[in-house]
Amino acid sequence: MERKQHGTGEVVFNAINYTVFILYTLICVFPFYYLFINTISSNELTGLGLITFYPKGIHLSNYIQVLKLKGLPRAALVSLARTVIGTAATVFASAFLGYLFTKKEMWGRKFWYRFVVITMYFNAGILPWFITMMNLGLTNNFLAYILPYIVQPFYIILIKTYVESIPQSLQESAQLDGAGYFTIFFRIVFPLITPILATVAVFSAVNQWNSFTDTLFLMTDSKYYTLQFVLYRYLNEATALASIIKSSQGPVNMNLQNMQTPTSVRMTVSMIVVTPILLVYPYFQRYFVKGIMIGAVKG
Template identity: 55%
Template sequence: MEEKNFEQNNMQENKQGKLKINVVDDKKGAGRKDRKAGDIVFYIVDYAFFIVFTLACLFPFYYLFINTISAPEFVGRGEINFIPRGFTLENYIALTSVSDLGRSVVVTIARTILGTALMVAASSFVGYLVTKEEMWHRKFWYRFLVITMYFNAGLIPWYLNMLMLGLTDSFAAYIIPGIVAPYNIILVKTYIESIPGELQESAFIDGASYMTVFRKIIWPLSKPILATIAIFGAVGNWNSFQDSLILMPNAVELHTLQHKLYVYLNQSTNLASVMNTGGTSSSVLNFAVNGKIVKYTISMVSIIPILCVYPFLQNYFEEGIMLGAVKG
């Protein structure tokens, strides 16, 4: 107790000492004003840099957004640059008439939920198993998993393999290959190792099985890291388009949202062609005139879910990336 107090006192003294030194420093005549000025300049430059960088990261999304909620006639004349005008949700409503878009949204949501859930379940379980020294050749099996992060056979062999397994043009191709995710397993393993071992030991002494310990102790305690990998997984699934592009040549109904967007972006023709313009409602016509609004609106639809969940989950990312930095 006393020692601690002493330390605290000491620290306070240190602080005071530092202050004094600063004062002394500042009093050293001519240096004082320069230094103050230098500090101010530094802060101005520093703040300005970060404000500009942050705006550069934010503005494009804002720009896309205001263009999608403004009246098409203003957007068509390029008048929407900073402030939305003529608020309307017509663009979003008209999106429902873009053929196949609804289905790709459903496919993307389904793969995001299913793929993430299975990946998290598998990673937590495998991450737990590889912490168990007793496992038969544990070291070998753990390396067997980890090594896969550092090599891959290449795009074409990967494709041929999927073809061989019959996973082309099938929804399973989105889910099954992603179940075992080595990086996430490392994260979970590292996290579980940081949980005091006594908790498990006492449970084993009480006769609990490995599964019980996993369900009752490990699973609840490792929720933060599971949340982290769930976010990684969900974002990855939501954004993925390579597998859709390469593995689904014939199953157009299974294309993901990003793939659809990629196709639309590359369409040189007016996007009116993808609309079911059977009716001549003015909103659909207006919408069709402005191909770029369609692109913007579809983009917003696929960005908004990420923007919505993102800020709340940011704390988890930092934790996750730090754990990943620890040696596997």
């Protein structure tokens, strides 16, 4: 079997491509690497900005002490709950609405579709939103993390486009056999749109996990605080927190290299918050190209 010969131009082009993408990957990865090595390095050196490319004076006391901070475990559970429940609700609603909007027999289909899409471009602002949420009883209420995110126009558009790429003959044959809309959706359409659902799930999960403004405006009860909101507060109070942690360690256990500083608290809390989504994101990445591109170009 003859090996395909590559011309000089193609070799140069591939070399440039690989170089550019490797550099781009390093640029994207380095901030997380920098954050991590500073959380496990000597806090004295970190505070002086001397940790750049590799860790020095490695220790794990930052994580041990920060994980003991009041409210962090409960905030993690709230964030996990809102991410899982909110993502599931968003994916299901987007899938079903995207499927319905492909049905020409749907009453007022064009009107309702445009009505949903137009909300992408216009909103009333923070104050009307807050008043509406308050009147609906969604202050200090976990449902405030779920209900407003169920209908997402962008996700509906993605799924609608994807469903339209599926041969109509599959649905028509099921209809001839007496299948209703729900049967067709759950048994035929839903399994076929798994790639775009995975894409939507990742987008929604990242959005839910990173959100903290709704907590800032709607929640005064600490039991509803999310991890991102706790991070927001800790970042603003890092100096005070560092003092509290140092005092809780006691004079016997004080070590200049491991002594908590505002910088170490900020970096450690940031790393704890960002790690879960970093672990989940690569797993679903394989679905992105297929999920986004199928149906985007029609012949």
